[in-house]
Amino acid sequence: MSPAVDPDDAVFVAGHRGLVGSAIVRRLEQGGHRNLVTATRDQVDLRNQAAVAGFMDEHRPRFVYLVAGTVGGIMANSTRPAEFLYDNLMIHANVIEAAHHVGVGKLLYLGSSCIYPRLADQPIVEPALLTGPLEPTNEAYAIAKIAGIKMCDAYRVQYGCDFVSAMPTNLYGPNDNFDLQSSHVLPALIRKFDDARRAGEDRVTVWGTGRPRREFLHVDDLADACVFLMEHYDDPGPINVGYGEDVAIAELAGLVRDVVHPGASIDFDTSKPDGTPRKLLDSTRLQQLGWRPSIPLAEGIASTYDWYLEHVAPQEAR
Ligand code: GFB
Numbered sequence: 541m542s543p544a545v546d547p548d549d550a551v552f553v554a555g556h557r558g559l560v561g562s563a564i565v566r567r568l569e570q571g572g573h574r575n576l577v578t579a580t581r582d583q584v585d586l587r588n589q590a591a592v593a594g595f596m597d598e599h600r601p602r603f604v605y606l607v608a609g610t611v612g613g614i615m616a617n618s619t620r621p622a623e624f625l626y627d628n629l630m631i632h633a634n635v636i637e638a639a640h641h642v643g644v645g646k647l648l649y650l651g652s653s654c655i656y657p658r659l660a661d662q663p664i665v666e667p668a669l670l671t672g673p674l675e676p677t678n679e680a681y682a683i684a685k686i687a688g689i690k691m692c693d694a695y696r697v698q699y700g701c702d703f704v705s706a707m708p709t710n711l712y713g714p715n716d717n718f719d720l721q722s723s724h725v726l727p728a729l730i731r732k733f734d735d736a737r738r739a740g741e742d743r744v745t746v747w748g749t750g751r752p753r754r755e756f757l758h759v760d761d762l763a764d765a766c767v768f769l770m771e772h773y774d775d776p777g778p779i780n781v782g783y784g785e786d787v788a789i790a791e792l793a794g795l796v797r798d799v800v801h802p803g804a805s806i807d808f809d810t811s812k813p814d815g816t817p818r819k820l821l822d823s824t825r826l827q828q829l830g831w832r833p834s835i836p837l838a839e840g841i842a843s844t845y846d847w848y849l850e851h852v853a854p855q856e857a858r
Contacts, residue, residue: 542702542771543645545603552577552601554586554635555608560650560708562715563763564605571767577601587630589637596638604647605766606635606688614677614747614815616722621680628684636691640701647703648770649692651685651778653755653819654678655707663822666707666778675816693776706769709782709821712840713759714847726756726841729793730848733800738854743805744797747812750790755820757783758835758844768831782821783833799842 545551551568555561556578568576577599584595586608610620610627617624632649639647656664657672669689674682692703712726720728725747732744765781773779787795793806835843 542774543602545771547572547574549573549603550575550577550599550601551603551605552596552599553605553607554579554631555606557581557715558607558611559711559713559716559759560607560762560766561605563713563759564607564766567760567763567767586634587627589630589634592634593638593641596635596642596644600642602645603770604635604639604644605650605770606632606639606647607650607766608635609684611681612717612722613724613728614813617678617681618676618813624678625680625684628681629687632684632688632691636688636695636703639703640695640699645702646770647692647701648766649688649703649705650766651689651705651707652681653707653709653780653782653821654682654816655685655689655778656819658816662818663782663820664780665822666780666825669778677813677815689778696776702774704769704773704775705778706766707778707780707821708762708765709755709757709780709819711757711759711762713844714851716759716844718848718852725754725789726792726796726844727848729796730800730841730845733796733804734845734848734853736804737801742803743807744793744801745807745809746789746793747809748789748814749810750793750806750808751788752814752816753786753788753818753820754792755782755784755786756792756837756840757781757833758840761833761835765826765831765833768829769826772829779825780821780823781826782823783837784823785837786818786820787837795838795841796845799838799845
């Protein structure tokens with residue numbers, strides 16, 4: 541049984557400034573939590589074992605959301621594999637070990653759908669883990685994420701820790717990274733169409749063939765699922781958190797275009813990688829527990845674009 545969460549319990553959100561961590565903080569605050577523990581990178585470098593151990597010893601959280609990490613889109617993953625492997629392995633290992641050491645009541649670790657084999661049957665079920673070769677463009681990140689799942693399971697077996705692993709599909713929403721080189725596709729497309737609109741250009745270039753299919757989940761839905769899993773889920777191994785439908789990248793580009801710069805034309809740069817041909821999670825297990833997403837993709841794109849205009853876009857010509 542999951543321990544009941546009291547609004548005064550200390551809850552550590554590791555990675556609270558990122559896309560996911562900031563959404564979990566919003567969700568917990570909306571739910572009335574009064575004792576959130578956070579640390580900026582300057583305060584605690586999560587790759588530093590002594591720093592993490594000291595911080596956890598000082599704050600002794602009862603619950604931990606381990607959603608910190610070095611993340612990025614297909615280009616960042618393929619050009620910076622050392623960082624993706626080292627940073628994420630260190631962060632997972634340090635936080636999980638310290639959580640065990642100080643007796644954390646429950647920890648939720650967040651992985652990624654890229655842990656599954658490149659050519660896994662679709663939609664992807666949890667037992668597909670480690671049944672085939674990984675997608676080369678994100679192998680380093682996937683290996684680090686798989687190690688995190690295995691750590692949670694190992695600490696459960698050897699020490700009886702209640703550490704669980706959730707695997708989200710591709711995410712988007714407020715506080716995403718909109719840098720064209722390192723971002724994921726959805727924020728990149730928002731920026732590209734918005735830049736073109738401002739510059740009076742009517743053509744936008746999308747990477748790859750446009751044929752790969754991806755499933756997109758709004759990060760507020762993911763945060764809601766994480767809080768739900770913290771309270772209702774106790775099993776080893778990954779549990780998928782998806783939206784339930786996927787779209788081709790060309791369709792996604794059309795959806796973003798319709799919101800940001802209607803009438804613009806779309807070109808495809810096939811010198812850029814496509815990555816995995818399709819990534820759609822089977823989220824039946826989570827649905828059977830009683831959770832479902834609530835934010836449709838078109839609505840999520842529109843609200844994320846509003847957020848982008850408010851917080852990221854150049855100040856002039858909004
Ligand atoms: O979102 P994305 O970078 O990550 O790319 P992955 C998804 C698809 O969109 C690929 C295409 O087929 C890209 O070629 N795409 C089209 C673009 N235009 C663009 C663009 O302007 N920027 C970007 N970034 N893509 C990531 C993994 O894979 O998924 C991570 O690298 C992580 O490890 C994440 O798992 C969820 O879905 O291919």
